[in-house]
Amino acid sequence: MSGVFLLVGLCLGAIGAMLMVPSARSTAPLVADAASGTATMSVEAKTGESLPSEGPAPSPQPSPPPSEPGKSDPGKPVAVELKAITELVPGGQVSVVVYDRTAKKNLISLQPDRSYTSASLVKILIALDALQAGTSTASVQRMLSMSDDNLASALWSTHGGASIVTRWATKIGLTGTRPPEDPGRWGDTRITAADIGRIYRYVMDQVGPGTRSIIMRALSGATESGADGIRQYFGIPDATGAIPWSVKQGWSCCRGARILHTSGVVGKDDRYIVVVLTSQPTSTTYASGGRQVTAAVRALLPALTGA
Template sequence: MGKVSGVFLLVGLCLGAIVAMLVVPRGGSNTPAVAEAASGAAAMSVEPEASEVPISVAAPPSASPPPKKEADPGEPGAIDPKGIAALNPGGQVSVVVYDRTVKKNTVSLQPDRSYTSASLVKILIALQALQDGAPPGTVQRMLSASDDNIASALWSTHGGAAIVTRWAAKIGLTGTRPPEDPGRWGDTRIIAADIAKIYRYVLDQAGATTRTTIMRALSGATESGADGIRQYFGIPDAVGDLPWSIKQGWSCCRGARILHTSGVVGKNDRYIVVVLTSQPTSTTYASGGKRVTDVVKALVPALGEP
């Protein structure tokens, strides 16, 4: 019995050792497994505590670059000023685009450069004539067909050069001056920033009858002016299906050919667009008009609807 007991004791000790080896973890036994998993996870480092159970680390999906942000058509950064200037070689160009929704200029290029107004001054003549009680139909005809004879008659009747001085003070026009020769209303001096202000006044501050009369005339502008010059250059030829209302200006040739396009574009008259140009006298009205149209086409990305 003593020998048998000794044998049982020896067997018991062996079994105990085996159980201890199975139950007690070896120090660092998890580390190789984690390191191996990390090597397959794009060099991802995982350092678990010794008491953690072995884990597997799945490789993350390959990172793809964030989608490129599309340019906002309404951002002024979408417009290249140097590119616009290059569209009128040998001449000068000024541009203002005012967004009435966000209430700020979204494009501004040489807004304070001075030009002769040509027929753009007719908007001021219209404001004064309507205030003085002139027939709306007469004012509309002057604007829609850019009729110089009507403009001359209203200019003389309603104050001449004082019209410019009066409305410049009323609206806050900083670069608008009456002509040196009081009889030559088309030689009124203007800047693009002021023309944009005139449209803002008509749309937002003028009385309802005045606003309706002027805007109805501008939205109904005839393709040819009363003098036979085609006046759909610039805004009408450039903006496609967007609604527009315009007042154009042209004159020649006292040192330069003048071609201006101005008006409102878009739903609810959202954008005020003003493009003033002086061009070499060697250009024709047709070729000069195309230059102005090309400038407005370059501005179309700034006229995006939300």
């Protein structure tokens, strides 16, 4: 039995000696893998280099919280290069207004008084007039959310045509909005980015809660394709991602230009009014023109997020 105990003792001694020998790889520190967020073993130190001493890892510094979409830092300067925005619409014209309803001021204003044909943006005025006259909610909401031209034409004719524009321009105080030269072509109403911004401010701050709710429900429920099959998520919807939006889009062609407009309210509590109007060459397709409008809205995002 004594021989057995001797053999066991020798084995245990050898194992203990092995455990006391440090491994060169085991002394390499753990480093953070920035790409994956996991801990990985660092490469071995080159010959002659001293290995860092082991010890408790330093406490990680807390990262600043990310900017909440639609919430800017009050007073923080935001750089938006207006010249770069104009270059996003080659061969065309672009006007921009971004209004902060909390600060009650324009954050961005690019060619705000340039005149454009309205395309379907005039439907907001048609909706205001129709709701005031007692038109059914369903008709007004479909006209807005699906940009239904047939409904717009019917309501335009029923409620006085060009006089709708005149009435509401006077009531809201629109300085650059004019009825179309051809009274039957409501989409040829003349508008400016400044006036479209004023229309949204009127809807958000002055109309009765019932009318506001009907209009804003329609705009927040805008369908991806309009009643005519044109995709209407260019501009604000495609550019803003998870930021809440309610939009009225406009598009038309080809009476001298291809018109593509995006407009609406963006952000938590409908904080920002965003208007981007464009007039593009008729050779531009709806798809490529829409991408240009989306790029213009993306360029505005620093003003909407404070980033």
